[in-house]
Amino acid sequence: MIENFPKEILEKFYEGIYFVDNNRKILYWNKGAEDISGYKAEEVINKHCFDNILMHVDNTGNQLCKNGCPLHKTLQDHQYRETKVYLHHKNGHRVPVYIRTFPMFDNNNQIIGALEIFSDASFQKEILKKLKKLIMIDKLTGIPNRRYFEAQFDSKLLNYKKTNIKFAIAILDIDQFKKVNDIYGHDVGDKILKIISNTLISNIEPTEVVARFGGEEFMLLLNENNLDKLIFKIDKIRTLIENSGFKVKKDEKEFEVKVTVTIGATIIEKNDDFDSVYSKIDKFLYEGKNSGRNISIVK
Known part of the structure; x- marks a missing residue:
């Protein structure tokens, strides 16, 4: 047998x-x-x-x-x-x-x-927990991915409609990231993505959400429901990233690699859904890009 x-x-x-x-x-x-x-x-x-x-x-x-x-x-x-x-x-x-x-x-x-x-x-x-985690986590950075973010957005939006407790959403994009990859290589680019991920995850509240949305784009769900406080928080995040960096050697020379980000953010409104609010903050993001980058636009 x-x-x-x-x-x-x-x-x-x-x-x-x-x-x-x-x-x-x-x-x-x-x-x-x-x-x-x-x-x-x-x-x-x-x-x-x-x-x-x-x-x-x-x-x-x-x-x-x-x-x-x-x-x-x-x-x-x-x-x-x-x-x-x-x-x-x-x-x-x-x-x-x-x-x-x-x-x-x-x-x-x-x-x-x-x-x-x-x-x-x-x-x-x-195994099921691990599989669930894998499909919700960005492999490179270890932070949540788009799938997780959209699920959390839906949950927060539903809670807002029940309780009237507002929240904020932000989109963040690395300035001239392609140029960094072209000059220093994708290994350096990957390290930058990890640095930004760690900066974001370390500077939000436990009940807030950060996710890598794809490429060099990140998203945030924040508890702020006051515009002035949101502006302060978003600008702090932008400044912390601007002041992060590391040194690399290229052609026997040492260079400090630093990047900046442009951010668009807003506070949720009653008639918003994901598509409408994403469209709104995406416009803010490109308004910032066209104004010279390294800018936070919060409205």
Whole structure:
């Protein structure tokens, strides 16, 4: 039975995989099974799954290895099964696992054993969290991306319509960023993006949002609902970026690389949606660009 399976591939699975014969003796135990259960292959191979090694229980605490084992039922009725159980880790704690059991047949279609695949349910949750984070985080800078920003904007807008608590939105663009990339290279450009990201994330409130919107463009959701305070905050951010920088060597000479940004910002109004407010601040941004750059325009 197990000779027909490419073990070098099975060993690469994160899921636990093991085979039992008709007597429920364990014949194979992969590395995934070791990692999830804590038991090494040599500790379980040639033992029986009903020896209560993993001591599976269900949601109500019923012991399954002696009575109610899905793998045993699959051996009896040759049916595929999937369910969630809780195995007993070698270190003593309970691990939630999703299990799938499959009957195994020989060339004459005779049952010769069964296979179980089990995956750590808590691991699955962590994977989902990581995947969710990945699609919401800009890979280069480590700050939220456009997808996250738009979701947060929608949430804040809904809250504003319910509570009448206004908020501000800003767009920020690096001045002459292409020129910096052309002169110093994209590695330097990437470092500038990271510096600006860190400056922004370090100088907003915990409930405010900064995101890389794409290229050299960033967006901010700020708690300010007073125009004078917003002007002060935006200009402070612009000034902090203007006074950031680092040194690089090029052609055996050392240069200080500094950049400036132009910012457009406004406070949300009742009839605004994302498209309308984005269009508004984008016009402010290009008004600033056309006025010489390194300017904050807040209206």
